[in-house]
Amino acid sequence: MIYSGSALNVTLLPSGIANLTFDLSDSSVNKFNEITLKELREAVEILKRTEAAGLIFSSAKPTFIVGADITEFTGMFAESEKKIEDWLVQGNRIFNDIEDLPYPTVSALNGMALGGGFEMALSTDFRVGAEASVVGFPEVKLGILPGFGGTVRLPRLIGADNANQWIGSGSHIKSKQALAEGAIDAIVAQESLVSACEDLIKQSIAEKIDYRRIREQKKSALTLSPIELNVAFETALALVSAQAGKNYPAPVTAVEVMRKAASSNREEALKFEHQGFVKLAKTEVAKNLIQMFLNDQFLNSKAKKHIKNASEVSKAGVLGAGIMGGGIAYQSALKGTPILMKDIAQEGLDLGMSEANKLLNKRRLKGKIGVEKVISVLGDIKPVLDYKGFDEVDIVIEAIVENVGIKKMVLSELENLLPSSSTIASNTSTISIDELSLALQRPENFCGMHFFNPVPVMPLVEVIRGAKSSEETIAKTVAYAKKMGKTPIVVNNCPGFLVNRILFPYFGAFSRLIHDGASFNQIDKAMEDFGWPMGPAYLLDVIGVDTAVHCQEVMAEGFPRMNLNFESAIDRLYQGKDFGQKSGKGFYRYEKDKRGKPKKLINDEMRGIIESVQEKSREFTDAEIVERMMIPMCIETALCIEDGIVSSPIEADMGLVLGLGFPAFRGGALRYLDNLGLSKFCEISDKYSELGELYKPGQSLLDKARANETYY
Ligand SMILES: NC(=O)c1ccc[n+]([C@@H]2O[C@H](COP(=O)([O-])OP(=O)(O)OC[C@H]3O[C@@H](n4cnc5c(N)ncnc54)[C@H](O)[C@@H]3O)[C@@H](O)[C@H]2O)c1
Numbered sequence: 001m002i003y004s005g006s007a008l009n010v011t012l013l014p015s016g017i018a019n020l021t022f023d024l025s026d027s028s029v030n031k032f033n034e035i036t037l038k039e040l041r042e043a044v045e046i047l048k049r050t051e052a053a054g055l056i057f058s059s060a061k062p063t064f065i066v067g068a069d070i071t072e073f074t075g076m077f078a079e080s081e082k083k084i085e086d087w088l089v090q091g092n093r094i095f096n097d098i099e100d101l102p103y104p105t106v107s108a109l110n111g112m113a114l115g116g117g118f119e120m121a122l123s124t125d126f127r128v129g130a131e132a133s134v135v136g137f138p139e140v141k142l143g144i145l146p147g148f149g150g151t152v153r154l155p156r157l158i159g160a161d162n163a164n165q166w167i168g169s170g171s172h173i174k175s176k177q178a179l180a181e182g183a184i185d186a187i188v189a190q191e192s193l194v195s196a197c198e199d200l201i202k203q204s205i206a207e208k209i210d211y212r213r214i215r216e217q218k219k220s221a222l223t224l225s226p227i228e229l230n231v232a233f234e235t236a237l238a239l240v241s242a243q244a245g246k247n248y249p250a251p252v253t254a255v256e257v258m259r260k261a262a263s264s265n266r267e268e269a270l271k272f273e274h275q276g277f278v279k280l281a282k283t284e285v286a287k288n289l290i291q292m293f294l295n296d297q298f299l300n301s302k303a304k305k306h307i308k309n310a311s312e313v314s315k316a317g318v319l320g321a322g323i324m325g326g327g328i329a330y331q332s333a334l335k336g337t338p339i340l341m342k343d344i345a346q347e348g349l350d351l352g353m354s355e356a357n358k359l360l361n362k363r364r365l366k367g368k369i370g371v372e373k374v375i376s377v378l379g380d381i382k383p384v385l386d387y388k389g390f391d392e393v394d395i396v397i398e399a400i401v402e403n404v405g406i407k408k409m410v411l412s413e414l415e416n417l418l419p420s421s422s423t424i425a426s427n428t429s430t431i432s433i434d435e436l437s438l439a440l441q442r443p444e445n446f447c448g449m450h451f452f453n454p455v456p457v458m459p460l461v462e463v464i465r466g467a468k469s470s471e472e473t474i475a476k477t478v479a480y481a482k483k484m485g486k487t488p489i490v491v492n493n494c495p496g497f498l499v500n501r502i503l504f505p506y507f508g509a510f511s512r513l514i515h516d517g518a519s520f521n522q523i524d525k526a527m528e529d530f531g532w533p534m535g536p537a538y539l540l541d542v543i544g545v546d547t548a549v550h551c552q553e554v555m556a557e558g559f560p561r562m563n564l565n566f567e568s569a570i571d572r573l574y575q576g577k578d579f580g581q582k583s584g585k586g587f588y589r590y591e592k593d594k595r596g597k598p599k600k601l602i603n604d605e606m607r608g609i610i611e612s613v614q615e616k617s618r619e620f621t622d623a624e625i626v627e628r629m630m631i632p633m634c635i636e637t638a639l640c641i642e643d644g645i646v647s648s649p650i651e652a653d654m655g656l657v658l659g660l661g662f663p664a665f666r667g668g669a670l671r672y673l674d675n676l677g678l679s680k681f682c683e684i685s686d687k688y689s690e691l692g693e694l695y696k697p698g699q700s701l702l703d704k705a706r707a708n709e710t711y712y
Pocket of ligand 1: 319320321322323324325342343344345348398399400401402403410427428429430450451452453
């Protein structure tokens with residue numbers, strides 16, 4: 001044994017080649033946390049003085065190294081720029097020392113080698129992968145860039161074009177592509193990884209392979225001419241900035257760093273990388289995106305706690321084969337839970353099946369699944385017109401028409417046919433879970449399970465706890481949502497549940513802005529610039545104007561402060577039966593493009609509609625629009641915490657990000673409040689107090705502002 005620590009050890013193989021194995025104790029994966037870096041430093045110091053024939057880096061876990069320990073980022077990035085740079089310099093010293101070892105080195109990439117893990121692998125002379133290996137630099141997704149030499153070594157190894165693409169997109173790269181582009185040198189069977197590495201080292205020693213030349217290439221300037229460099233980086237910058245958009249600075253910064261460093265040697269190039277890294281690490285965007293990652297982990301751990309006590313769902317049922325029921329059946333079967341899909345109309349069932357068929361074949365054409373999977377998934381959706389087989393299901397999702405009387409009748413009829421242990425979950429978007437539970441003899445077995453449209457695409461599922469829902473019911477529903485590949489968030493029952501309750505004050509703000517003279521085109525543009533994937537008018541068209549009008553009525557009844565005491569443009573569209581995308585016309589007009597997707601065009605009739613609801617038009621600045629739109633949304637989110645509808649700021653914010661597309665780089669409504677400062681926010685909302693209750697912060701927000709507290 002040459003070195004033994006809690007994260008790694010080094011032994012000498014019979015061939016005289018040293019083998020450094022990462023095996024972080026008390027962790028399912030290897031990562032570059034503080035202890036691993038410290039031990040790697042110590043081990044490399046010893047290896048510099050060890051007479052070995054070569055060195056292999058391997059892993060005792062199913063993955064190689066997943067990257068840095070992101071949980072350590074928040075603390076570290078709060079340090080001074082100097083401290084962050086020192087951390088980079090020290091880390092890079094280890095990797096440079098690995099690159100400079102006096103014998104050939106190879107990384108045995110048995111699984112994922114991402115971020116810092118891949119950077120370490122790039123500091124060795126060769127990389128051998130397995131079929132399942134995945135490499136890449138996801139850093140830009142966290143708002144930063146590779147900081148341990150990734151921007152230096154990758155372009156020198158695989159060329160500027162490929163490196164710009166890999167680093168700028170943050171993609172995971174499969175071993176086959178990595179081999180084709182030169183980032184790994186061979187793909188072998190898992191069990192032969194170490195012997196293949198030994199073989200490469202032996203060939204290097206026998207001078208059949210020139211490992212020193214590869215080293216030199218990684219440590220020198222790029223070999224492109226100035227013109228070639230210019231073309232490569234100009235193209236990449238245009239592409240990457242168009243993909244990332246102006247709110248995500250990391251991908252462009254990463255490409256710029258590579259450009260600046262292109263004619264430098266390793267030492268100089270690393271300095272450019274440090275500068276870029278430090279600059280990004282200090283941005284609010286990076287902090288928010290890192291928090292997003294931590295939020296994901298938090299949601300996972302919460303779901304795990306629920307699932308611990310959950311009984312398994314091995315057979316499911318869904319009532320209604322419409323837009324939602326069809327999507328639910330598809331998703332359930334795709335993820336391995338066979339499902340009975342019941343409707344009252346054969347056409348409904350046919351439509352549900354043909355949608356599933358279409359979705360599956362799309363996946364097949366993309367190469368994601370084979371014909372066998374298409375057949376087996378379709379076989380797992382059983383369309384029925386009666387309740388045959390429902391006496392064997394573990395859970396039923398109700399997704400029939402949004403009518404309280406019909407839903408109650410159907411729920412009560414269904415309950416009598418189910419085993420007493422079965423769970424019933426309603427996908428209602430507006431009806432109280434407690435109201436529906438009145439129809440049931442076993443209300444404890446009932447809760448809400450609110451999916452978003454389109455079900456296969458939208459990640460969020462709100463699991464709604466009614467006053468009588470048992471913990472077992474919630475646990476089983478959470479487990480089923482997870483099994484379907486969704487992200488469940490448990491919330492308490494109230495009108496609109498979490499997401500719609502927060503969305504409708506935002507729509508209220510939109511209607512009032514138009515009423516007060518703003519142009520809806522400008523509102524859409526301002527909110528899209530703010531970071532929303534679509535502005536509120538476009539969103540209303542997508543959701544459906546009829547659905548929005550109905551939901552608004554329910555919200556205003558539940559929360560009188562959400563009442564709009566004027567006729568809105570939305571009402572006018574509804575009266576004219578212009579329901580948005582589904583009817584071809586709403587705030588915008590829609591025509592199908594060549595691929596059958598609705599294309600957004602100007603609806604000339606809107607001018608008249610807007611004039612009919614506006615007394616006068618007046619100029620608004622974009623900043624004013626953003627304030628007037630965001631204040632009610634933020635206030636309502638805070639109220640959802642105050643009222644105990646959702647149990648943490650993280651869950652509230654993730655509901656908005658995953659359910660509505662709230663811009664992730666802003667971290668959610670409460671995170672946005674924190675960044676703005678709560679007292680500053682209260683000051684701003686005070687400016688708009690004459691606009692009504694939606695602009696008045698709740699007591700807990702006021703108290704928190706006064707006490708100088710934050711939500712996170
Ligand atoms: N569409 C959305 O964006 C969306 C989003 C979230 C939740 N929801 C909710 O999901 C539910 C379904 O909405 P949808 O958009 O899929 O509606 P839809 O009109 O597309 O489908 C409803 C289906 O239910 C069937 N049906 C009616 N009565 C039935 C019964 N007694 N038994 C079995 N099937 C019956 C109908 O034939 C129809 O196929 C509603 O409660 C809705 O509020 C909808």
